[in-house]
Amino acid sequence: MVNDDLVVRIGGEGGDGIISMGEILSRAVVRGGLNIHAYRTFPAEIRGGLAMFQLRAGSGSTLSLKQQVDVLLAFNQDAYNAYVMNVKAGGVLLFDPKLCQPDDRLGGREHTELPLEDLSRESTGDTRGKNMVALGTLMFLHDVPVSYAHALIGEFFARKGDEIVGKNVRAVDAGVAYAAQHLQKWQRHFRLQPDRDQILVNGNEAVALGAIAAGCEFIGGYPITPATPVFEMLCKELPKFGGVAVQMEDEIASLASVIGASFTGKRAMTATSGPGLSLMSETLNLAAMAETPVVIVNVQRAGPSTGMPTKTEQSDLKFSIYGTSGESPRCIIAPISVEDAFYQTARAFRIAERYQMPVIVLTDMCLAYSTNNIDRPDLARIEQARRKRPEPGASSDTFRRYAFTPTGVSPMPVPGEDDLIYMGTGLEHNEKGDPNYSPAMHMKMTEKRFLKLKTLGDAVTQLPVEEHMPAGAEIGVIGWGSTFGALHEAVEMLARDDGIQVAHLHPRVLSPLPEWRIRRFLGPLKKIIVAEENYTGQYAHFLKGKFGIHPIEIHKYDGIPFTSEELYASLKEAI
């Protein structure tokens, strides 16, 4: 059931400890047996400014963020003012009268005092524990045993010593006690499934873990919001798996170092966002031309140029597919959820290695900072692919690095291991790798490079796509990337509340596109809708060109992710 959940938003000052509290709360309710979708926004300033954490928790699936919340916990006046209108009719506003003055009692939205500061002072002697008071209150509202929060506080603050742990636990207990007395009415009861073997990750973490699972051995990176955490996490974890993570002087050097690492036989990647990808465009083409496997994670942010670094958008699709000079093949994969980000990043490495081309993993700010509980990935399912190597006994006199083959893929030696020296090059070349500008050779090499893309396209069309095709549906919606959860739920709401059956397709590999799958989806439909988070309808444009369809387009370009309520309304209007 879509509504079998509790949506809580906590807003306050950047330094209020809301985000760390949110992390503990998320983990505690997941360990206690709920499913969650957590999301945070960033204050524009490094410290200070409005910070927001939102948790959606329930027994059923929690695929997306929600616009309307059941509980708003305002740590200050700004948070109250910013979010009061997001509280559902029948929801509740919790506020500390010392920190926030509600100026009017809005109809249908109950206001209840939660004296964060007083409870913190009474239980710990100062007001710094107010986020822990909030944690206790929210643990109570979710009806998840507070012991899970206690255990996590022990883990989080272990290094700070018993006194700090004790203080935080007392603040949490004060929150629980207060809630039990005053907020009983708002408590929800869920079917709990504790002790599942699950992990709790956001999109960026899932990408980094997927890369490690796929056997990534090198990352050259440069910090850029919102992709930095992928790089940071690999700086921390990759050395523990024998890999190398290096911060380079800019994005150009980052991708150049990745190409260098890959040339020597290593699985290599970088992680960036739009402005960084712009700088990489020349080296990306080099990887395509020299047929060097590389994985580039592009965590999209909003707008051109510096734009809005901390906001989300799906506006780098065309740039990712086409944004280089000349014509060169590459693969674009857009994970559709946090869990998918793990598996698709791993897939990106397999494709890069097998087809010796750049693969761009296209996520976005929304996915990067959305947290879900997911089943512990089964590592046996992840193949650590290696590029095609020359046959044993190949002779250096006759070896052709860029040999024409039925798949377009040629054997790639590893320096130091294979005695088959050759030149990797961005110049047009012959099969051996020597420069060659003859008209016939350029045509044949262009065809060879695109033959790999065709071979990949044939493989991609065999992959399962996320498809929902109810019997008799005449209307279908297509989306891509992080909007999957919100679209899926909007389609469910249409079926449940309005009896309208809408088909839904959400391809993962965007280029080369799974042509046959899309044709089959389009076949029975009379009306097609394409929803995406950009102004110009980039994916719709791509589909129009390929399939000659005339879809209704839903565009959102305010930097804020789609919610299911929003999509429900937009779809209903479009229908």
Place this chain on the structure above:
Amino acid sequence: MSPTELTVASYKADLKPIWCPGCGDYGALNPFYQALVECGIEPKNTVIVSGIGCSGRFPYFCKTYGFHGVHGRALPTAAGMKMASPNLNIFAVGGDGDGLGIGGGHIPHVSRKNIDLTYILLDNSIYGLTKGQSSPTSPLPMSSKTAPYGYVEEPLNPMAMYLAYNASFVARGFSGKPKQLKDLFTKAIRHKGFSMVHIFSPCVTFNKEVTFKTFNDLVKEIPPEHDTTNRLEAMRFALDDKALWTGIFYEVDRPSMQDRLVDLEQRAGHYRDLNELFDHFR
């Protein structure tokens, strides 16, 4: 092939150099082959990386692995190779446009990282492949196709720059002095860490002002008593405007990136498998 069987012929590629007859780059290529022999560098364990320009063709003429990348990015590409595969011998080759113009921003960072590779910079004070435009080392007021009324910019002092960046090995040679060049290459290859070999390599086709004669007149060998561990003294040779000094300016032994990455890995510790990391996300 064992190192004892290696000869200059082992490194000469089938592809014949396409540089103009008399080009300074020939004067660098031959001593480079000799130094590879001297150091027993095995072709199959070696990659030479280049960018764009006449210098970009250098690796095609060497029978080792080669990578001809984009303009200005030979150094970070070579850096990636060495950091990922430390057992390989890595060289980067560039010109004054590739290395000091478009790619000049990479030298300080490879110096800081002290990545164990040798960078050969063939300086002809002109853009030769594009047929005669001004470069970062074109002297004032040399005219060129992009400075038809004379150059209005000061030339770089690359040696002072490398020393300021604290590259751990800084040397300069001249294509007209191949014996010295062979010696410089040999020492650069044996140096543990980043070695920078700057070479005056005149363009006989497009540069009529900075020529073999210029260097024959002005080049002087750094005297053997120079203490190559003294950076300040090295800087005096770099800043001397009365002579163009050649030889080893500076050489210091400090940990290379590879040494530091090995230490880092020890500090980081090890996971048995990814499940151990998953446990932190519960």
